[in-house]
Amino acid sequence: MAESADHVSCQEVVELVTDYLEGALPGDRTALFEQHLNFCEGCVWYVDELRTTVSRLGEIREEHVPPDTRERLLRAFRDWNRS
Amino acid sequence: MTPADAEQRLTGTASSEAKLVARLRAGDEQAFAELIDSYHGTMLAVARNYVNTRAVAEEVVQEAWLGVIKGLDRFQGRSSLKTWILRILVNTAMTRGGQEARSIPFSSLAREDEAEPAVEPDRFRRPDGAFPGHWAAYPANWGALPEDRVFGRETLGVMQEAIEALPTPQRVVITLRDVQGCSPEEVCDALDVSDGNQRVLLHRARSRVRAALERHFDG
Numbered sequence: 001m002a003e004s005a006d007h008v009s010c011q012e013v014v015e016l017v018t019d020y021l022e023g024a025l026p027g028d029r030t031a032l033f034e035q036h037l038n039f040c041e042g043c044v045w046y047v048d049e050l051r052t053t054v055s056r057l058g059e060i061r062e063e064h065v066p067p068d069t070r071e072r073l074l075r076a077f078r079d080w081n082r083s
Numbered sequence: 084m085t086p087a088d089a090e091q092r093l094t095g096t097a098s099s100e101a102k103l104v105a106r107l108r109a110g111d112e113q114a115f116a117e118l119i120d121s122y123h124g125t126m127l128a129v130a131r132n133y134v135n136t137r138a139v140a141e142e143v144v145q146e147a148w149l150g151v152i153k154g155l156d157r158f159q160g161r162s163s164l165k166t167w168i169l170r171i172l173v174n175t176a177m178t179r180g181g182q183e184a185r186s187i188p189f190s191s192l193a194r195e196d197e198a199e200p201a202v203e204p205d206r207f208r209r210p211d212g213a214f215p216g217h218w219a220a221y222p223a224n225w226g227a228l229p230e231d232r233v234f235g236r237e238t239l240g241v242m243q244e245a246i247e248a249l250p251t252p253q254r255v256v257i258t259l260r261d262v263q264g265c266s267p268e269e270v271c272d273a274l275d276v277s278d279g280n281q282r283v284l285l286h287r288a289r290s291r292v293r294a295a296l297e298r299h300f301d302g
Contacts, residue, residue, distance in 0.1 A: 009207075009216025010207060011202070011217075012216065014200075014201040014290070015200070018282060018290075022267070024282060042222060046202075049222070049297070053242070053296060054261050054289060056239065056242060057292070058261060059239055060262045061124060066141075069141065069145065072145070073145065074116060076148070076149055077110075081110035
């Protein structure tokens with residue numbers, strides 16, 4: 001996968017996409033990345049898929065603290081406070 | 084209220100965090116309850132990556148909470164409260180994980196020079212032909228799939244399986260960043276890895292989870 005100065009290939013896009021989404025891509029590479037997306041539908045899909053993956057991952061987050069665990073920890077906090 | 088909302092309300096700004104610490108030190112039980120509700124899930128998710136069973140992970144998290152309680156008077160605010168808590172958790176988990184022979188040398192595993200392509204090389208045109216490095220055939224367009232196929236509950240299960248199958252450093256980083264919503268700084272501080280390193284791990288993990296979804300949608 002050769003890196004050239006004047007364009008990025010699809011194979012490079014799939015490796016740069018995280019840096020791009022994280023805002024960690026240098027300005028000139030960002031410009032080349034976005035330029036590529038302007039003419040490559042496959043890479044637009046790919047980047048969208050990664051965004052979809054990331055946003056859906058956030059739905060896995062566990063919401064529930066078991067009540068007995070919660071109660072035990074609160075009791076430990078009370079005991080610490082009293083001592 | 085979701086843990087994310089609770090967290091935002093709890094420690095959204097430096098001054099709200101300072102107030103929270105003061106309340107905790109004063110023995111405000113409600114403050115501690117809010118802390119548990121905000122971070123317990125994140126801690127459990129991280130702990131699960133160091134020990135073999137959920138039951139042991141629960142124990143590790145409870146032990147870490149006791150460490151948090153005992154350490155409150157020593158917390159100096161040099162890092163955020165969350166980062167400080169996660170560090171206690173990771174230390175507790177590594178001690179325990181070590182006993183169970185599953186501790187993780189992060190720095191040695193997070194090597195950037197080991198090639199691990201996000202997409203199999205044979206999906207691209209060969210270097211010696213026309214348009215080298217361009218898609219041989221485009222990836223499937225998820226936008227054309229039925230919406231409930233992409234956004235349904237079943238997809239979450241597929242992603243969970245994909246995460247379980249990841250190498251541990253990748254699993255820890257994607258869990259913290261994308262599942263639990265931690266910032267890059269929080270991940271670097273908790274795991275003692277560089278920003279570049281956590282990004283490489285995140286990239287590989289996201290690429291693999293996306294690939295798992297692609298296979299699922301294909302099947």
